[in-house]
Amino acid sequence: MGFINLKELAEIGEQVALGQPVPPAEPSRTAPDSGPPRDSGVPIALRGLGKAYGARTVLSSIDLGIAAGEFIAIVGRSGCGKSTLLRLLAGLETPSEGSIALDGQALRDTHDELRLMFQDARLLPWKSVADNVALGLPGSARKRREAALAALADVGLADRADEWPARLSGGQRQRVALARALVHKPRLLLLDEPLGALDALTRIEMHALIERLWREQGFTALLVTHDVSEAIALADRVLLIEDGSTALDLRIALERPRDRTSAGFTVLEDRVLRRILQHPPQEETPPPAPAAAPFIQWRWAA
Amino acid sequence: MAHSNDTSRAGWPGRIGPWLVPAAILASWQIAAQTGWLSTRILPAPSAVLAALWALASSGELLTHLQASFARAAIGFAIGSGIGFFFGLINGCWRVAENLFDTTLQMVRNVPHLALIPLVILWFGIDEGGKLFLVALGVFFPVYLNTFHGIRSVDAALVEMGRSYGLSGWALFRHVILPGALPNILVGVRYSLGFMWLTLIVAETIAASSGIGYMAMNAREFLQTDVVVLAILLYAVLGKLADVAARLLERRLLRWNNAYAGA
Numbered sequence: 001m002g003f004i005n006l007k008e009l010a011e012i013g014e015q016v017a018l019g020q021p022v023p024p025a026e027p028s029r030t031a032p033d034s035g036p037p038r039d040s041g042v043p044i045a046l047r048g049l050g051k052a053y054g055a056r057t058v059l060s061s062i063d064l065g066i067a068a069g070e071f072i073a074i075v076g077r078s079g080c081g082k083s084t085l086l087r088l089l090a091g092l093e094t095p096s097e098g099s100i101a102l103d104g105q106a107l108r109d110t111h112d113e114l115r116l117m118f119q120d121a122r123l124l125p126w127k128s129v130a131d132n133v134a135l136g137l138p139g140s141a142r143k144r145r146e147a148a149l150a151a152l153a154d155v156g157l158a159d160r161a162d163e164w165p166a167r168l169s170g171g172q173r174q175r176v177a178l179a180r181a182l183v184h185k186p187r188l189l190l191l192d193e194p195l196g197a198l199d200a201l202t203r204i205e206m207h208a209l210i211e212r213l214w215r216e217q218g219f220t221a222l223l224v225t226h227d228v229s230e231a232i233a234l235a236d237r238v239l240l241i242e243d244g245s246t247a248l249d250l251r252i253a254l255e256r257p258r259d260r261t262s263a264g265f266t267v268l269e270d271r272v273l274r275r276i277l278q279h280p281p282q283e284e285t286p287p288p289a290p291a292a293a294p295f296i297q298w299r300w301a302a
Numbered sequence: 303m304a305h306s307n308d309t310s311r312a313g314w315p316g317r318i319g320p321w322l323v324p325a326a327i328l329a330s331w332q333i334a335a336q337t338g339w340l341s342t343r344i345l346p347a348p349s350a351v352l353a354a355l356w357a358l359a360s361s362g363e364l365l366t367h368l369q370a371s372f373a374r375a376a377i378g379f380a381i382g383s384g385i386g387f388f389f390g391l392i393n394g395c396w397r398v399a400e401n402l403f404d405t406t407l408q409m410v411r412n413v414p415h416l417a418l419i420p421l422v423i424l425w426f427g428i429d430e431g432g433k434l435f436l437v438a439l440g441v442f443f444p445v446y447l448n449t450f451h452g453i454r455s456v457d458a459a460l461v462e463m464g465r466s467y468g469l470s471g472w473a474l475f476r477h478v479i480l481p482g483a484l485p486n487i488l489v490g491v492r493y494s495l496g497f498m499w500l501t502l503i504v505a506e507t508i509a510a511s512s513g514i515g516y517m518a519m520n521a522r523e524f525l526q527t528d529v530v531v532l533a534i535l536l537y538a539v540l541g542k543l544a545d546v547a548a549r550l551l552e553r554r555l556l557r558w559n560n561a562y563a564g565a
Contacts, residue, residue: 090466112468122463126481126558135477136467164558180467 041069041220042113042187044089048098050244051084058084059244061098068187071214071221073231076241077276082224085241086192089222090116102188114188115181119196121173123165123180130161133180151183152176155209171202175209182213189214191223195230207233211257228272232265233258238272242279248272346528351535354528363517368536370512371502374430375540378437379498383491386442390449390490394483395475400450407446415439416504428509433502440501441494448490452483485559488552495544503537514540 044066051059058081066072074082087093089100091107091114100107102114123132133148152158155175165173174194181189191210195203211234214221225231231238232252240248250272254264328348334340335347342350358364389407393400415436426432456479464478506515514533521529 092462092466116466118459118463120459122459124460124478124481126484126556127477135464136469136473166558166560184467 040187040218042103043068044188044220045101045104046098047101049085049088049095049100050097051081051088051093052096057244059088059241062245064239064246066220066222069218069220071223071234071236072239073223073225073235073237074239074241075225075228075231075272075276077279078226080241081244082241083192086116086190086222086224089188090114090190092116112184113186114190115184115186116190116192117174117177117181117194119193121165121170121177123173123176125165127165128162129157129165129168129176132165132176133183135180137183147183148179151179154182154213155179171198171206174198174206178206178210178213182217182219185217186219188220188222191221191225193224193226195225195227203227203230208257210234215256228276229260229265229269232268232272233260240272240275247279248275342527343525344527346531350528351531354526354532358517358529358532367512367514367517370516371506371514371540374433374437374506374513375498375502375544378434378502379441379494381434382438382441382498383445383494385438386445386490386494387449387487390446390487391453394450394453395479404450407443411443411447415501419504419508423509428511433505433510436505437498437501440497444493444497445487445490448486448493449483452486452490453479455486456482485556488548488555491551492545492548495548496541499537499541499544 044064046062046064049059049062049064050057062085074085076082084093088095089107123129124135127135130145130148130152133151134144137144137147139147149158149161152161155178157172157175157179160168160172160176165176168176177194195206198206207230210221221234223231223234228238232254235252238248238250238252239246240250250268252268254262254268258265260266331340331345332348335342335345335350346354355364389403393404393407418436418439422432422435426435460478460482461474464474469477502513503515506513507519510516510519514536518530518533521527521533
């Protein structure tokens with residue numbers, strides 16, 4: 001495993017040959033005290049994956065192997081198809097071509113192995129924080145609440161369990177959403193720009209939180225972001241998607257937790273940014289929204 | 303906001319102020335009736351209305367009529383809003399049902415339900431059935447329309463979230479769709495409570511053998527204007543009570559919503 005040797009800090013990033021299956025890499029996290037954590041992440045294989053809406057091709061022939069427990073960041077200009085890739089993985093969209101396999105098995109419509117964190121927290125405003133976290137959990141009411149409280153404690157919000165989501169700040173709501181995703185013990189966590197709307201300080205806190213929980217729980221993580229520094233701070237590999245296919249697959253071999261001011265970090269950040277900017281911006285195409293119900297705010301007044 | 307601050311700072315003159323005009327009207331009404339300037343055949347003195355209230359209440363007659371009206375209102379409301387809720391639900395959830403039923407229901411909605419009274423009397427006579435039918439019909443549409451649009455306007459992002467978190471069918475409906483539609487449904491309930499009393503008043507004054515409307519019409523035949531005024535006031539009080547109940551329901555069920563919290 002030459003390319004993840006942490007001693008070779010001079011060799012800070014190495015481009016993996018595109019299309020070539022990636023050998024199952026040892027995750028670069030430091031394993032917690034007693035060996036690998038329970039039920040670690042799920043490996044993912046994408047074969048010739050493509051998605052088109054009518055005549056417009058959003059993604060085409062994506063071949064990608066992701067090792068169990070790896071943290072992948074997907075960057076790219078807006079409208080490049082990175083969110084679509086995530087929605088395909090989440091089963092919210094069906095691929096037009098190619099296949100997705102989790103742990104060798106085809107992705108089914110409903111699956112308990114993965115959880116998605118959305119751009120907005122999407123908490124149910126009519127449920128308390130704890131009930132939001134317990135949403136969809138099996139078992140008795142008491143067990144579900146216990147699990148929810150434990151997950152809330154993990155994100156540092158145990159004391160807000162019985163409040164309405166409306167009383168929380170944006171960062172706290174995303175932490176609740178994170179707890180809600182992780183309470184299911186997913187083997188794959190998909191993050192769709194979950195920190196995009198947060199202020200810079202809250203984002204840095206969230207990075208540390210996500211990184212810590214990822215190290216403790218060992219799930220595979222896929223983060224879509226347009227913040228290159230966020231991608232480099234968190235990911236084992238940074239993928240750049242351009243015109244619907246992967247244009248760069250960069251392994252980040254910096255030691256964790258990563259120091260954003262270190263020379264290695266800034267060199268990598270600069271390199272990815274330059275690579276993104278090389279490419280002329282394509283026409284803005286908004287990411288596909290969920291099929292919106294006709295919203296008629298109309299009441300009958302006699 | 304500024305208004306309420308002003309009144310609280312002004313102390314008791316501020317609190318009493320709004321009631322001065324109604325009190326003056328009542329007082330002059332009483333004086334006009336007592337001096338004979340206002341004929342009791344046109345309007346009885348407020349004291350006479352109070353006396354009528356006391357007399358009818360102590361004889362137990364008032365309670366009987368109140369019970370009859372209340373039962374009609376409640377049963378008619380339960381039937382009409384139940385059916386309205388049902389159709390709002392299935393039409394909101396399934397396109398097929400909307401395609402099948404919505405046009406028909408919208409056509410029926412354009413018929414003023416009180417215009418059916420002659421037909422209803424022919425169908426049901428002056429029995430309970432006709433009044434329940436009218437109340438149910440009047441209550442149906444506000445509940446139907448608001449349930450339907452409430453369900454259609456549930457945040458699609460939340461539904462998508464629910465699905466991706468493993469909810470489907472009944473669980474998705476119970477945790478996401480119904481609570482999301484509830485604010486609209488309760489608006490429908492409040493509208494329909496207004497229609498409930500309106501329909502009942504008309505139905506009872508036309509054909510009934512009990513109830514507040516019957517009491518008023520009976521009193522009219524004997525020129526008991528005090529009882530007539532009392533019946534009108536009772537309707538107002540009952541309408542207000544229904545509205546207060548609906549508000550309490552809103553505050554309880556929508557306490558998560560900032561717009562309904564506190565106050």
